[in-house]
Amino acid sequence: MTALLSTNEVVVRFGVLQAVSQASIEVHAGRVTGLIGPNGAGKTTCFNVITGLQEPTSGKVLLEGVDITGKSPSKRARLGIARTFQKLEVFGSLSARENIMVAAEQRRSWDKSGFDPRAVTDEILEKVGIADVSEFMVGTLPTGTARLVELARALATNPRLLLLDEASSGLTEEETEEMAALLRRLVAEDGLGILLVEHDMSFVMGICEYIYVLDFGRVIASGTPAEVQANPTVQAAYLGTDATEDAS
Amino acid sequence: MPLKFSPRLISALVVALIVAFVVHSNWGTASVSGQTIATFLVVGIALGGIYAISAAGLVVTYATTGIFNFAQAAIGCFLAFCYWQLTVKWGLPTLLSIAITLLIIAPAIGIALDRVIMRRLRDAALVVQLMVTVGLMLTFMGITLTIWTPKSPRSVPHFFEGTKGVHLGDVVATWHRIITVVIALLVAVALRFLLYRTRLGISMRAVVDSRSLAGLTGAKSSVISGASWSLGCMTAGLAGILIAPETGLVVENLALVIVVAAAAAAIAQLKSLPMVFVGGLIIGLSEAFSSVYLNFGTDWNYAPQAIPCVILFVALLFLPQARLETGKVRLTKRTERLTKPWEAALGGGVMIALVGAWANGWIPWFSGTTFGERSAVWLGRGVGFLIFGLIMLSLVPLIGWAGQVSFANFAIAGIGAVLFSHFGGQNGSPIGILFVMMVCAPLGLLIALPALRLKGLYLALATLAFAEFTDKVIVRHPKMIDPSATGVLFKPLDIFGIHISSDAADRKAFVIFLIVMFAILFFMLELMRRSRWARRWIAMSDSPAASATIGINLTTTKMAVFMLSGAMAGFAGCMLGLSQGALRVDSFPMFLGLPLVLLLAVQGVRYPVAAFMGLVGLASFPALSEVMGNPTWLTQVSLIGPGIAAVAMAYRPEGAVFYTGRDLAGLLPWRADAREEKALLDQRTRDQDIGRDDINDLGIDRPFTSEKVAQLDRVLSIADAVDEHPMVPTTGVTA
Numbered sequence: 001m002t003a004l005l006s007t008n009e010v011v012v013r014f015g016v017l018q019a020v021s022q023a024s025i026e027v028h029a030g031r032v033t034g035l036i037g038p039n040g041a042g043k044t045t046c047f048n049v050i051t052g053l054q055e056p057t058s059g060k061v062l063l064e065g066v067d068i069t070g071k072s073p074s075k076r077a078r079l080g081i082a083r084t085f086q087k088l089e090v091f092g093s094l095s096a097r098e099n100i101m102v103a104a105e106q107r108r109s110w111d112k113s114g115f116d117p118r119a120v121t122d123e124i125l126e127k128v129g130i131a132d133v134s135e136f137m138v139g140t141l142p143t144g145t146a147r148l149v150e151l152a153r154a155l156a157t158n159p160r161l162l163l164l165d166e167a168s169s170g171l172t173e174e175e176t177e178e179m180a181a182l183l184r185r186l187v188a189e190d191g192l193g194i195l196l197v198e199h200d201m202s203f204v205m206g207i208c209e210y211i212y213v214l215d216f217g218r219v220i221a222s223g224t225p226a227e228v229q230a231n232p233t234v235q236a237a238y239l240g241t242d243a244t245e246d247a248s
Numbered sequence: 249m250p251l252k253f254s255p256r257l258i259s260a261l262v263v264a265l266i267v268a269f270v271v272h273s274n275w276g277t278a279s280v281s282g283q284t285i286a287t288f289l290v291v292g293i294a295l296g297g298i299y300a301i302s303a304a305g306l307v308v309t310y311a312t313t314g315i316f317n318f319a320q321a322a323i324g325c326f327l328a329f330c331y332w333q334l335t336v337k338w339g340l341p342t343l344l345s346i347a348i349t350l351l352i353i354a355p356a357i358g359i360a361l362d363r364v365i366m367r368r369l370r371d372a373a374l375v376v377q378l379m380v381t382v383g384l385m386l387t388f389m390g391i392t393l394t395i396w397t398p399k400s401p402r403s404v405p406h407f408f409e410g411t412k413g414v415h416l417g418d419v420v421a422t423w424h425r426i427i428t429v430v431i432a433l434l435v436a437v438a439l440r441f442l443l444y445r446t447r448l449g450i451s452m453r454a455v456v457d458s459r460s461l462a463g464l465t466g467a468k469s470s471v472i473s474g475a476s477w478s479l480g481c482m483t484a485g486l487a488g489i490l491i492a493p494e495t496g497l498v499v500e501n502l503a504l505v506i507v508v509a510a511a512a513a514a515i516a517q518l519k520s521l522p523m524v525f526v527g528g529l530i531i532g533l534s535e536a537f538s539s540v541y542l543n544f545g546t547d548w549n550y551a552p553q554a555i556p557c558v559i560l561f562v563a564l565l566f567l568p569q570a571r572l573e574t575g576k577v578r579l580t581k582r583t584e585r586l587t588k589p590w591e592a593a594l595g596g597g598v599m600i601a602l603v604g605a606w607a608n609g610w611i612p613w614f615s616g617t618t619f620g621e622r623s624a625v626w627l628g629r630g631v632g633f634l635i636f637g638l639i640m641l642s643l644v645p646l647i648g649w650a651g652q653v654s655f656a657n658f659a660i661a662g663i664g665a666v667l668f669s670h671f672g673g674q675n676g677s678p679i680g681i682l683f684v685m686m687v688c689a690p691l692g693l694l695i696a697l698p699a700l701r702l703k704g705l706y707l708a709l710a711t712l713a714f715a716e717f718t719d720k721v722i723v724r725h726p727k728m729i730d731p732s733a734t735g736v737l738f739k740p741l742d743i744f745g746i747h748i749s750s751d752a753a754d755r756k757a758f759v760i761f762l763i764v765m766f767a768i769l770f771f772m773l774e775l776m777r778r779s780r781w782a783r784r785w786i787a788m789s790d791s792p793a794a795s796a797t798i799g800i801n802l803t804t805t806k807m808a809v810f811m812l813s814g815a816m817a818g819f820a821g822c823m824l825g826l827s828q829g830a831l832r833v834d835s836f837p838m839f840l841g842l843p844l845v846l847l848l849a850v851q852g853v854r855y856p857v858a859a860f861m862g863l864v865g866l867a868s869f870p871a872l873s874e875v876m877g878n879p880t881w882l883t884q885v886s887l888i889g890p891g892i893a894a895v896a897m898a899y900r901p902e903g904a905v906f907y908t909g910r911d912l913a914g915l916l917p918w919r920a921d922a923r924e925e926k927a928l929l930d931q932r933t934r935d936q937d938i939g940r941d942d943i944n945d946l947g948i949d950r951p952f953t954s955e956k957v958a959q960l961d962r963v964l965s966i967a968d969a970v971d972e973h974p975m976v977p978t979t980g981v982t983a
């Protein structure tokens with residue numbers, strides 16, 4: 001089975017700094033894949049490469065085996081890639097409903113199934129659990145809620161592949177539980193492939209079926225949560241970075 | 249990689265061909281001899297040096313504070329007048345006057361600006377940042393005009409005027425020019441030294457990208473920004489003093505240097521100081537070349553003045569594409585609810601009722617004044633204000649929603665007026681209006697095209713250049729406006745048997761027609777705000793990166809809003825032509841369009857109703873003046889006032905309409921939601937304001953090693969730039 005998404009030896013260089021070094025990862029439909037690593041490991045940069053916001057210095061991005069490396073971010077959205085951002089990128093002067101509506105309306109330009117953007121919006125508002133704040137301008141919402149708006153917006157494009165950058169940061173414990181349940185449902189019921197960047201280890205270990213560990217831009221380990229946790233290289237990479245991890 | 253360079257190569261070839269063609273077809277009588285070449289070089293290098301000084305200040309302030317100072321040249325103009333006052337009027341020695349101007353007044357202005365205004369702008373929206381400095385520009389121009397009323401001509405003497413200068417072959421290089429070049433070189437070296445060799449300078453470079461990073465260097469951010477604004481003002485003043493003898497001590501001429509400085513800064517991509525000097529030289533030499541060798545003939549009389557604009561445009565073509573940046577979203581704590589269609593309709597109705605009642609004399613106020621009695625003059629003014637209102641309305645979707653700051657719409661309206669005088673205007677046919685709108689829509693797009701792929705600031709620069717280009721080249725050609733033509737160019741427009749024209753008898757109908765059109769457009773925009781188009785524009789403006797990742801094609805989305813805005817400006821242009829009857833070549837100067845954008849921004853650029861408030865504000869100055877018996881102080885206020893109002897935006901960035909709406913919506917009986925929301929919001933801002941980081945807390949003193957410098961350079965991604973300029977040693981840079 002070809003992977004939903006695979007990156008092929010992706011390298012990203014910023015001047016002298018190698019942010020990502022020959023990272024090859026795979027994301028399969030119907031399961032949550034984790035991408036973890038200390039601060040500055042290159043996780044967000046990987047996301048940017050996958051969504052087309054950052055051109056890789058070398059390497060390829062394949063969606064179901066098709067090379068999409070040169071495609072623009074908006075084309076990739078059409079192909080079914082959606083994401084959230086580590087630092088909020090919500091449309092702050094639109095209401096939560098409008099945030100989702102923009103995405104749902106945009107989907108009409110490639111998805112000709114004749115759906116009603118309004119209905120889709122309402123449905124997603126319910127699904128993500130933000131229907132009660134739908135009329136507030138997102139700029140006035142607390143960070144955790146705004147993060148959910150971003151997730152809802154990503155879902156409104158009806159993606160096959162969902163990239164979540166620090167999905168649970170800013171959420172309360174309760175909200176994190178709900179988020180985990182939601183992600184499980186998305187994967188099980190809608191067959192989405194999810195790639196998750198996360199610092200909350202219990203969250204990651206609880207939800208991911210497969211995990212990649214990135215350090216200094218390299219994939220230093222990969223495997224099931226149990227395998228990764230047992231890996232000495234991973235422990236070494238994390239041990240030295242306790243302080244920075246807390247700071248994030 | 250070769251494939252990636254080819255579009256640039258093609259553009260370069262095309263530009264070269266066009267330049268060759270223009271040069272060839274306008275070749276003057278001068279022959280290329282040693283003498284002319286020497287003249288060309290002497291004049292060009294001196295000019296280029298002055299431009300570079302001004303542009304260098306612009307780049308330094310931009311690079312260290314993130315704010316592009318449109319007031320740079322206007323401040324230079326003010327300082328040049330100060331210098332004149334000291335040396336010519338009061339007879340102080342030249343050097344002393346220069347010292348007072350540049351070492352006392354200029355830094356004082358810089359520090360005051362930084363303290364009072366600029367620090368508040370650091371995290372403001374681009375629109376607000378630009379508008380505040382444009383407001384400052386108009387304020388400084390206004391202040392200068394008020395203090396030094398342009399009744400008698402003034403001139404600043406050249407340095408060592410009356411002495412011979414130095415002979416270079418057959419050409420005399422005056423001491424003034426030689427000093428200019430030497431000063432430019434000194435400024436270049438000094439800035440370079442300051443920014444790369446001193447602790448303050450390196451902190452200045454660090455501060456723009458990351459305030460915490462600047463903390464690493466051990467400098468206080470207040471010192472840094474104060475220093476960079478002072479530096480900006482000093483270079484501005486120096487350039488002003490040097491160029492005043494060449495252009496004459498005229499406010500407009502001196503303030504226009506901003507276009508040149510912007511062009512040089514664009515060539516430098518707003519960051520590279522060496523390239524600023526290259527840019528300045530390119531412009532100075534081009535101007536000198538054209539004045540020595542070219543003769544544009546009467547048709548293109550003013551074309552040489554547009555050289556900086558053209559160079560700016562060309563520079564934009566060659567700038568690298570901007571990355572879609574993430575992490576730059578500012579979340580304003582602003583609540584607002586969409587206007588309901590019936591509320592918009594009501595609003596439009598109130599506008600028609602108000603203006604209609606005034607035009608018909610149903611409002612009994614101010615009788616006894618020509619304003620109250622609605623003389624033909626006042627009805628004519630009313631027409632003018634309404635047209636300005638239409639232009640402001642055309643900016644709402646463009647600037648307010650899509651976040652594309654454009655200064656070109658007044659120029660587009662001017663071109664619309666000219667086009668209408670050729671097509672349709674002469675036989676009173678409304679079809680001509682449609683035609684003009686159809687031309688102006690793609691025109692709006694064309695102006696934006698070079699800047700579409702660049703940062704928003706470049707669009708503002710491009711549109712500013714276009715406004716200047718329109719004034720100096722497009723409408724000056726006799727095919728566009730024939731200066732010898734006399735009489736009225738437009739037949740009255742015939743709408744359902746009602747005549748609309750500049751004729752005194754038709755003016756009341758004109759006013760009513762315009763307010764009805766205004767109300768209709770207002771209503772349509774309010775409806776549009778609820779549509780997917782407006783949502784998409786706002787989304788794009790709030791976060792381009794997120795918009796792209798949900799599938800929005802940024803280029804086509806931008807194109808659509810430019811077309812809409814251009815078409816609306818075109819309509820306003822037809823009305824402008826019709827209302828003026830005859831067109832004069834000097835009716836569309838760049839400086840006339842700026843206050844419109846400002847006024848709208850002050851009122852609240854996101855809201856269509858702001859255009860109405862703007863036109864009321866515009867009308868209120870002459871109306872008040874009339875009612876109060878024309879006091880002179882009011883004239884002075886009207887010169888400076890709009891600028892001051894724009895500066896006030898630093899404190900009230902969302903615009904008057906927003907704050908009024910927020911505070912007063914609760915008074916409307918059906919707005920219980922507004923009352924609740926306000927209470928909620930007040931509570932929340934109280935909670936959130938506690939614990940905001942204070943920018944002055946950043947002065948952490950840490951060792952300042954070459955390692956830290958290297959780290960700074962890397963994070964600011966100037967490491968590459970340093971490699972390209974080996975004259976700067978990368979090692980051993982310690983404080």
Ligand SMILES: Nc1ncnc2c1ncn2[C@@H]1O[C@H](COP(=O)(O)OP(=O)(O)OP(=O)(O)O)[C@@H](O)[C@H]1O
Pocket residue numbers: 014017019037038039040041042043044045046086248963965
């Ligand atoms: N546009 C850029 N220019 C220069 N350097 C960059 C840029 N973007 C990221 N970097 C650098 O690349 C490295 C990887 O950054 P990235 O944001 O991908 O890390 P991350 O794994 O997401 O870290 P975090 O856990 O803090 O989010 C960092 O050292 C960062 O400073």
Ligand SMILES: [Mg+2]
Pocket residue numbers: 043044045086
């Ligand atoms: Mg990250």
